[in-house]
Amino acid sequence: MHNDFPAWLRIEHWLNVLFVTLLIRSGIEILGTHPKLYWRDHSRLGTEWARFTRKTMPKDKLYDTLDEEEDYSPIVSLPGHKKIGIGRHWHFFTVVGWLLLGISYVILLFATGQWRRYLPTSWDIFPAAWHDLVTYDRFQLPPMMPGQPFDALQKLTYAGVIFVLAPFQILTGLAQAPALEARFPWFVQMWGGRQAARSLHYLGLLAFVVFTAGHLMMITFWGWPRLNALMIFGSARDLTLAFWLSLAIIAAIVAVHVAVTVWSLRSPRSVQRRLGAFNGVVKRLLLRPCRSRQDYPVSAISPQHRVNGKPPDCDAYKIMAVHDFANWELRVGGLVENPVTLTLADIRALRGKQTQCVLHNCVQGWSSVGKWGGLPLRDLVELVRPLPEARYICFLTMQENRRDEPSAPGVGGGQFYEVIDLELAYYPQVLLAYEMNGEPLPIKHGAPLRLRLETQVGFKMAKWIEQIEFVADYSKIGMGMGGWREDNAYFDKDVEI
Numbered sequence: 001m002h003n004d005f006p007a008w009l010r011i012e013h014w015l016n017v018l019f020v021t022l023l024i025r026s027g028i029e030i031l032g033t034h035p036k037l038y039w040r041d042h043s044r045l046g047t048e049w050a051r052f053t054r055k056t057m058p059k060d061k062l063y064d065t066l067d068e069e070e071d072y073s074p075i076v077s078l079p080g081h082k083k084i085g086i087g088r089h090w091h092f093f094t095v096v097g098w099l100l101l102g103i104s105y106v107i108l109l110f111a112t113g114q115w116r117r118y119l120p121t122s123w124d125i126f127p128a129a130w131h132d133l134v135t136y137d138r139f140q141l142p143p144m145m146p147g148q149p150f151d152a153l154q155k156l157t158y159a160g161v162i163f164v165l166a167p168f169q170i171l172t173g174l175a176q177a178p179a180l181e182a183r184f185p186w187f188v189q190m191w192g193g194r195q196a197a198r199s200l201h202y203l204g205l206l207a208f209v210v211f212t213a214g215h216l217m218m219i220t221f222w223g224w225p226r227l228n229a230l231m232i233f234g235s236a237r238d239l240t241l242a243f244w245l246s247l248a249i250i251a252a253i254v255a256v257h258v259a260v261t262v263w264s265l266r267s268p269r270s271v272q273r274r275l276g277a278f279n280g281v282v283k284r285l286l287l288r289p290c291r292s293r294q295d296y297p298v299s300a301i302s303p304q305h306r307v308n309g310k311p312p313d314c315d316a317y318k319i320m321a322v323h324d325f326a327n328w329e330l331r332v333g334g335l336v337e338n339p340v341t342l343t344l345a346d347i348r349a350l351r352g353k354q355t356q357c358v359l360h361n362c363v364q365g366w367s368s369v370g371k372w373g374g375l376p377l378r379d380l381v382e383l384v385r386p387l388p389e390a391r392y393i394c395f396l397t398m399q400e401n402r403r404d405e406p407s408a409p410g411v412g413g414g415q416f417y418e419v420i421d422l423e424l425a426y427y428p429q430v431l432l433a434y435e436m437n438g439e440p441l442p443i444k445h446g447a448p449l450r451l452r453l454e455t456q457v458g459f460k461m462a463k464w465i466e467q468i469e470f471v472a473d474y475s476k477i478g479m480g481m482g483g484w485r486e487d488n489a490y491f492d493k494d495v496e497i
């Protein structure tokens with residue numbers, strides 16, 4: 001009985017299958033929103049080392065990164081059909097479960113001595129594994145390791161997946177969280193940059209897929225009923241029952257996938273609300289404390305900062321632009337003691353300009369480095385003095401989505417807006433930017449004024465701002481989810497990752 005697989009290990013094995021497959025499918029959804037991989041943080045078009053799309057971008061007209069998005073089938077991605085918001089909810093929700101499972105698994109491995117099964121204790125395993133490989137190559141079965149249920153190659157592979165691949169996926173995933181990148185820029189550099197981390201995370205996904213395929217092949221090769229009996233009953237008994245039970249377990253896992261996919265496609269709003277509430281708590285707890293400390297060298301600035309969102313396409317805006325926004329005004333009001341209306345000159349004169357050279361993270365996965373100059377949001381907050389009941393700041397823009405970006409996801413709500421928690425205004429490197437790379441802010445990047453919020457994902461950083469409102473509640477604004485992207489693309493409101 002000593003060689004039996006304990007019940008906790010068998011249960012965690014099957015849960016792991018469920019979690020990893022959910023992570024793979026939701027990961028593919030996230031990949032599909034910007035189906036290109038780069039090594040350098042500029043994410044420059046044409047420099048991708050891998051692409052998963054046939055689209056080519058027009059050279060003669062303004063396009064943005066949303067135009068590059070791909071529509072994948074729900075068979076490979078969760079939930080499929082350009083629902084990155086929902087894909088993100090599933091990815092983060094599942095990853096919390098997977099992490100807890102992984103932590104308990106490793107603790108139990110060491111507490112029960114089961115680690116000896118998986119962790120090699122001698123270098124001899126490498127030549128032995130090589131011999132096994134050669135043996136498999138001749139379609140023969142290699143010997144088991146003395147006194148152990150695995151051959152050397154198998155043991156080495158399991159050790160690699162548990163102790164190398166899984167932590168590698170966790171770390172390269174975390175290296176893509178804007179809050180962590182902002183707080184610990186060295187952690188991103190350690191992987192060779194933000195895009196290298198994303199590329200490596202993808203290669204890790206590939207490794208999981210290859211492992212899963214190899215694992216299934218080997219189980220079939222060695223004897224499906226017997227090996228499934230080990231993972232179901234703990235030892236090789238009741239083989240016929242084990243065979244049928246293994247199929248039942250796999251069917252149950254597939255059923256969960258089908259159910260969450262159908263739920264996601266039919267009622268994305270309820271997925272957004274439920275998973276978003278849970279993920280939001282985790283993010284606020286673990287990532288909200290991060291404060292941006294970025295200071296990229298000027299040499300790191302991207303030659304062509306990527307663009308998301310189409311500029312306001314109306315005469316009023318174009319005329320303002322012709323006059324360098326001299327008659328543009330920013331209204332700041334709501335729950336404040338001192339509502340103000342400011343011109344661009346007022347904003348420039350208000351306090352000293354602050355600049356920051358930072359990494360921009362789009363929710364889609366691309367990044368660019370830029371140097372932004374403007375008024376710290378904290379200074380504006382101190383000028384208008386929010387009332388005690390103010391809890392959020394709402395940024396309203398001159399962009400009318402139905403007019404300016406008819407191809408964007410969603411149908412309702414024209415005006416682009418975003419809501420942030422008031423507390424974020426006091427964070428370092430939160431800026432109302434009117435300059436980019438030492439020049440007045442270009443139209444495509446949000447002229448005359450845009451938000452920079454360096455611990456969050458890009459879509460929070462409203463461009464073409466015309467109004468700022470301090471509010472106690474955002475459920476009556478738009479569709480009530482905390483921003484245009486939240487309303488229309490089911491994004492999460494707090495996006496430290």
Ligand SMILES: Nc1nc2c(c(=O)[nH]1)N[C@H]1C(S)=C(S)[C@@H](COP(=O)(O)O)O[C@H]1N2
Pocket residue numbers: 305306307308309310360361362363397399416444445446457458459460461462463464
């Ligand atoms: N008004 C408005 N602001 C917006 C957007 C938009 O579509 N409309 N896109 C957001 C997204 S998703 C990103 S990634 C950043 C992109 O900023 P950039 O174009 O300056 O790189 O702007 C954000 N601000």
Ligand SMILES: [Mo]
Pocket residue numbers: 308361362363364458459
């Ligand atoms: Mo974005």
